Amino acid sequence: MKALMLTVAFFAFGCAGSAQANELYGEWARGDGKARVQIAPCGADICATNVWVKPGTPKEDKGDTLVMSIQQQNEGVYAGTAFDPKRDLTYNLTVTINGDRMTSRGCVIAGLICRGIGWERIN
Template sequence: MISVLLASGYAGMAHAADYDGEWARGDGKARVLVAPCGSDICATNTWIKPGTPKEKKGDRLVMTIKRDADGVYSGSAFDPQRDMTYKLTLTVNGNSMTTKGCVVAGLICKGVDWTKIADTAKNGL
């Protein structure tokens, strides 16, 4: 499951948002690229450790989020591969990010830690 991320108006921004870029999941089994996709933000799997069940390269999570405070974003995320929508909170602190996704009216939640490995602004993406 892609457990990720984010948004605060891309239009007219001279610099990338703090969540833009490529992130490695804390368990070492996945990497995602977080970037704009239309009016939303997408987290797309760029690498999945072989043998990781239920995930594949190219899977995408579409996020509709807004900034609540410095480095904190909230909203929802849609996983088209599983046809599921999650309540999402994303917290970014430098090169560290934590995502928390909840289903079933917020009763079942899972948090995931991430480490930034690349910045889309620096890579020209």
């Protein structure tokens, strides 16, 4: 689950320098300082790819990608599923963006195990 949250941030997809309020795409730093992700379109989905992982962080590597099938539900709120090909796991995922801050929450086992992680946009 920790690896999901790292990647989920996932993750920043795309246009960090010109990001508008509640923009999903771009580069994001995980709240614990152990990872950065790039979030960008990938085909019909959205991918969050680790672009930096703090040395010594277990089970996470630069280049790990989370494939998200999410749609905007409300202003700054996205929901759907995320697939982690490295671990062959699918998660229910909710991403909430408020300006330059993002929270990702992933759940497995029919929502019995959930974890959230905070992210900050890298400009």
